[in-house]
Amino acid sequence: MAAAAAHMPDGKIPVTVVTGFLGSGKTTLVNYILQENHGLKIAVIENEFGEVGIDDELVSTSVETQEELFEMNNGCVCCTVRGDLVRILTKLTQRKKRLDAVLIETTGLADPGPVAQTFFADEDLKLKLRLDSILTVVDAKHVMLHLDEKKPEGVTNESLEQVAFADRILLNKVDLVSKDELSGVRHRLKRINATAQVFETERSRAPLDKLLGLSAFDLNRIVDLMPTFLDDATVGILADGSLDQMKLNKWLSNLLQEKGNDIYRSKGVLSLSHSTDKYVFQGVHHQMTFASSTELGKPGWAENEKRVNKMVFIGKHLNRQELEDSFKACIV
């Protein structure tokens, strides 16, 4: 097969987000892509439990992450993934050997929005990676069942979102349905998403040059679907020195009290002026916890180690400058 995803003129590495309901054929697709003889260096980020049989000969990198599920007040489970995703993608872009493409396989229940947002929210990643397309795998036999499922108020129907967000749809497992059933599913998909190109497949086998490196992602369409898409952001702060514990506590509790609805997730590794411990801060909306390196059984600050504080906020309507200035005001 000819190389499907050559580098784009902008020099950015194309990223394909593979989504689809549990059991629809995502892993089958990823394995098929990795085993095809296309000569491309593709990194796969697995975002779920379970194994992918990856052939090391063909694949230069495989990064397996396990999604940490956090039960949050609003049921949002994506925020931690975003933090981890940023970390893994940053690592991938720092590799000496250049990658031709990145595939992210999301969990069957994940709404693809937050994963896609990562490529617009993080300033560094934005320069190196380009969201190429959202590829949704649909199980022709069972998709109607999932699309029809009534959810409690306020709970999204992930199948519906996955179809709505897709740039490409693999209508998979066509071997399990009749012609009539297939045409019914096609109509239904078209009603939800009129623009996505649909490929009928068995075992997720669609032509690769129709799947990778296409610049199919259409930001305007997604912003229409989800007006807050570009509001979300990640703010990372690095500050030398040590913090005054009283000031820090006051700052954090005020911040999370006032902005906790907008700050989905916060994390930090901090240096406090009265201690040689490193302090790990974890926040989820309004809730926060601190743990010292002693409590975690980890080393504290070494005698000649430079004291540096790191904070990360993931959320929406975040004012980077304001967060940075008020954080730095807590340094002694």
Ligand SMILES: Nc1nc2c(ncn2[C@@H]2O[C@H](COP(=O)(O)OP(=O)(O)OP(=O)(O)O)[C@@H](O)[C@H]2O)c(=O)[nH]1
């Ligand atoms: N009959 C049939 N079975 C298929 C087809 N594609 C995949 N399968 C099977 O469906 C099952 C689920 O496929 P996976 O690729 O693991 O699905 P997945 O979306 O990764 O599933 P999760 O990891 O649970 O989200 C496996 O047993 C596959 O062999 C197809 O086109 N036809």
